[in-house]
Amino acid sequence: MSPHEILRETYDLISGLNVTSMIFSDHYTNYIMVKGKMPDDRYSMLKSIKKALDLDEESYRKIYIGTE
Numbered sequence: 001m002s003p004h005e006i007l008r009e010t011y012d013l014i015s016g017l018n019v020t021s022m023i024f025s026d027h028y029t030n031y032i033m034v035k036g037k038m039p040d041d042r043y044s045m046l047k048s049i050k051k052a053l054d055l056d057e058e059s060y061r062k063i064y065i066g067t068e
Helices: 003-016 040-055
Strands: 023-024 034-037
Touching: 003 023, 034 040
Parallel strands: none
Antiparallel strands: 023 034
16 A cells, blocks of 8 residues: 555544544554544544645655565
8 A cells, every 4th residue: 555545544544433542553664653532632633644645655655564
C-alpha cells in the first residue's frame, strides 16, 4: 500500500470507531504519529491525517518493511 492508502485506511478506521479508549499509532514504521482519546480527540486526529494526506507521497520514506 502507498503512504496515502495507509493514511486513508487509518482515517476511515478512526472515523468509524465507536469506542471510549486511547488510540496510539506511534510505531516507527507508521508514516505519522496519531494519538488521542476517543471520542474526544477524534476531530484532531482526523485533522492531522488530512494534513498528512495533503503532502506529496514522495515526501514520505520509501516502503522497506518486508522488501529486504
